[in-house]
Amino acid sequence: MVNTWIIAILRLSAPILLCAVGSLFCDRAGVTNISLEGTMLLAAFMGVFGSYYSGSWIIGILCAVAAGVLASLFFALITLKFGGAELVVGFTMNVLLDGLTVFMLRSIFKVSGSLVSEKVIGVPSFTIPGLTKIPVIGGFVTDLNILVVLAFISVFLAHFIFKRTHLGLKVLSSGENPQAAATVGINVYGIRLLALVITGVLCGLAGAQLSLGYLSMFTEGMTAGRGFIALVAVMFARGSSMRVLLVTLLFGAAEMMSNYLQLFQYSSYLILMIPYLCVILLTLLQLILEQQGKKKRMISAREKTA
């Protein structure tokens, strides 16, 4: 039972996690990129496109990643190069890319709404044998696929990059204080571009997880708001990659629980709110804790001066 829960949580949080880690990079580099939803959707489509025509899921994933990077570069071109307003461009790109996938679906595959085909080869899932029966641990090694594994590697890699490497420091300083960073010789423009490319790669993987990982099909608007949830996870985490992991896992767990709770005949409208409610409550809790921390610090500071 516990194992099936863990499998479900990993499955539900993987695309959000990939997308959130991507978002973390551009957020830390000082770029507000809200076009994750659209980027992910385009990647999901291109993943299916690649897999459909090549018959290989590897090509599919590569296509998805390429699409993600391309969308990010487009975003970079307009915001970084031409100085467009990030929020406006991001919002417009979400609408644009949604429309683009619909258009391509109709013009390339001559279907509307959804593409379900035998020719779409999904990413195979694997299980590490021998461990599946063990409670808890078994859940982490059953029904995995390369994209789920990559999602969890990416978050630890991000943690390492931000905490231990020069590149991480450069990204952080470009976001915190770009003028100061430029003064010490950091190419802020280049760093932001790099961060956006990383975002593109990870959003591409997230899209591939949706259309080739768990499902092997494409439907219009199949991201269903996951890009925005990733955005919220990053805002909530305030730059800590470990907190990103925590929030996405929490969201996955809440979504999984809400599915189970419906079996007990509660109103689906109430139950389906749970994941979102959880995130709001956590944010509130964090704010309260921070406020208290501030108060304590002020009191101790006052005591010191007195």
Place this chain on the structure above:
Amino acid sequence: MKKFLSILLAAVLVCTLAACGGETPAPSSADAPASDAPADESAAPADDAAASDMNMSAAFVTVQPLGDPTIDLCYAGFTKAVEEFGFEKTTVVEAKAGEYEENFRALCEEGYGLIIANMPELQEAVGRVAPDYPDTKFMIALGEAAGDNVISTWNIEQYGTYITGVYAGLMTKTNKVAFLGGVDNDQLGRVGGGFIDGVKASNPDCEVEVLFVGSFTDPTKGKEMASLLYNEGCDIIFQACAQSGLGVFEIAKELGEGHNIIGIDVDQNGNIPGQVIGSFVTPYDQWVYEAMKEYAEGKFEGRVIYRSVAEGTTLKMATDYIDVPQEVIDAVDEATQKVLNGEVEPSDTIKKA
């Protein structure tokens, strides 16, 4: 000097602007002073058509995009009628929530003679717009709105799904079946309510799980919920969640034999041969076609049409793909007879424990 120049430039600018502003209203005020130019132009051909004989233009308005099996079925009826009766001008509009009324008004202003609105979400907007445009005819496929120029077709699903439930209750081997809806609304209340009553009627020991995906367009979540239901020991899922249902088909295919589906609206029996044991079908295409035929023949008459089992909204067993035991077929026939004789009154809501 500089100051003078800037004043001069400003003056020139104001003059040109005024000139531009003065020119534009001229042509439209000549035609009709009340409305602006573009609306007039597009309305003009419609007036001609009405004057000559019939206004053979039709619009297809939908909430969900084409590609949804149900909407595609409605659209099939639409295109069939368009070809057969020679509608000259057609358009497909994907209405966005919050703009339904504006969408309809725009179509009326453009002079469309017949507007086909799909799904109950649009009924309120049609109810508000229809009285203002008495010359435009409306048809709602699944929905209800009053008006002399509106044909509403309303499906009373619970009778058909009752029969579907009877079938599911007899076909289950685990004594556990499930209803997976898109969103908990009135329509799916009728679909689910009838289904549950049917299962209980044919197999009182059978449990029925009821889940809602929360969206009609999220196949990922549809698959997750279906896998949960199969995990819980259900062997038949009656899916009523449009595109989210694609996920249900995928998980059933992955898990293989013993994980069955009952499809909805369209005959989905061939989707996974052997595992889709039946479909609850509704001939939406027929409804749309008939309304358009009436219009084309000039016999359009606003009314509400109720449809149920007798009109074909009923279970279609997958006898082409699986062996359905004779006693099950007999039981289904018997249930159908009972429904037609008015002997059963299935619930139109899902009762929560």
